[in-house]
Amino acid sequence: MASSNIHEPVRVTEDTEPYYKYTGPFKSGMAIANHYGFRPIAPLEPDEKIKRIFQEKTKKEKRERTDKAGEWYIDAADKLAEVDAYFNEMDGWEQPVMAAHTLHPRRKTGKVRMTIFGSTKSIAEGLILKATLSILEEMGHTDMCVDLNSLGTQESRNQFLEDFIAHYRDNLNDLGDCCQTQFKHDPLKVIMCDNDTCLEIQDDAPQPITYLTDETREHFKECIEYVETFGLPYRINHQLLGSSHNDSHTLFQIYTSGEDDDGDRNILARGERHEHMPKQLGYNRCLPTISVSIDMPGQQYESYTEVESESVQNPKLYYLHLGKEAKRESLPVLEQLREAGILVIHSLSYDGLSPQMQQAKDMNIPYALIMGLKEVQEGSIILRDMFTRAQETIPQDRVATRVKKVVKEE
Known part of the structure; x- marks a missing residue:
């Protein structure tokens, strides 16, 4: 069991579906994901159908894609592509399905993505978080911190959104011009503003954690307990709200404790749980899913080849x-x-x-x-x-x- 073979694909279940071997700059990250039970699959990119759905869903909104402190961004089109691949290719695999792949087209930085389909249990968050932290440590990151939040079930999330939007609508005239415009496109984005007046309005805004059911509160508690076993500092970040276009449940982000040249946190990875996205693609059932997107510095391009089942370790x-x-x-x-x-x-x-x-x-x-x-x-x-x-x-x-x-x- 020599460590020199650690980058070769390793079997994670007893099925005979194909594995992929990554030999480029993503090699170490994909090997770590594989160790934690994620099957290496071919990169998944949104096709034209998914791009159209995404554009219609967001009303062709142009999102600001920066890494400012506390900002939340995972491309919904990427998640739709993963969900579509699950129903077309993975539904018959051993469940739950744990898959890892990479992304680089359309992006300034490459990404490693890990996704667990079909599990509602908190161990899914635990595995995703632990594998992500191991990948980031392998990349040389230290002094990392974890932010977590939960929007709970669709019902509790909808009630929170209703009260949240009502709160900001009541204070709309006191918001800055930029926030008033942002509020029309995606109300949850206004919570990222650091204007003094907006911060005062934010202090009195509803917090999603108070809307959780007993079951989702227990789930979130278990997620926190997993993080505590890692020995890293963490906090419940009430500003971590995802996007009103997505049905987030658990959300998290991992960042270094220092700041970048602009005084912002250096966010390294973001993840979230969702379950209703299949309906956007016309599938008539929900799919509990949790995924993470890990930034890889520079314009990384992967090299990968399919490995037949009999060649997998x-x-x-x-x-x-x-x-x-x-x-x-x-x-x-x-x-x-x-x-x-x-x-x-x-x-x-x-x-x-x-x-x-x-x-x-x-x-x-x-x-x-x-x-x-x-x-x-x-x-x-x-x-x-x-x-x-x-x-x-x-x-x-x-x-x-x-x-x-x-x-x-x-």
Whole structure:
């Protein structure tokens, strides 16, 4: 299990769908995404149909594409392209689908995008965030911070929007000319203004977190708990509202703690959860989706080739978890394995142990790491030989060293 092979595509499920190998400047980022369970796929770009839908949806609004502090931007056309690809190509894959690809046309900077389709669970946010942070650390970024917010269900979001728009409409005459114009196009954008008068109006504006249902509040709490396991500073940013054109749920952005030459935060990645975008494409069902867009400096152009299923690397290790506490503590263990160059498969979207054991058996994987509540409390983990059923308990901070030795001896 040599680390020199870490950039080769690694199997993430037992299906036989094609994988893609990236060999250009996106290589490391895509390899990290693959380690966390994201299948490398070919780049997805909006076709003419999606561009027309996007233009109609936004009324051909010209968006300001800058990275000013707190500004939110993920191109809706990119998300529509991903959703369309899911229904045309991925709906029959093992669910939920975790996919990663790159973007560079039409852009000043390249991007790595990771998307999870079909999961409503907070572990989806946890995986996306952890993989994103690992990619950014690999790029050399330090002193990173995370902003989070949630707009909840479509119903709670609509109620918030109604009250938010009413609040700003009542104060419209006090807004600056630019904000009055912006309010007509996308009301949520006015919250980005740093004019003193606008800030006073903003202080009294409704906050979406107060509209959350008990279920969405618990979901958001779990997302925060995942971030806390990363040991990074974070805050709930009430200005993080997405766009009124999109049906955002959880939102986050990652930035460096310093400022750029203009005194603005250097935002490195943005992500959000949505579920109603398929209806914009004519599909008659919702699709719970969370995605992230990571900026790659400079005009990066990827090089990628399709890899047949039989050429994809098969990990010799399966990570098994039992219980939400073990699921939460899984991400630091996966990172430890990645840093050691150890290939691993996981199914953190599963809740029960039986389906995980069955998948490991079906894929003929010889070793498994098992973590439950007892192991979380003791700071340990079980290493099991799946063929002989012999097992040993090892400290979590020594898992990579022990696994490497056992697998090498096989």
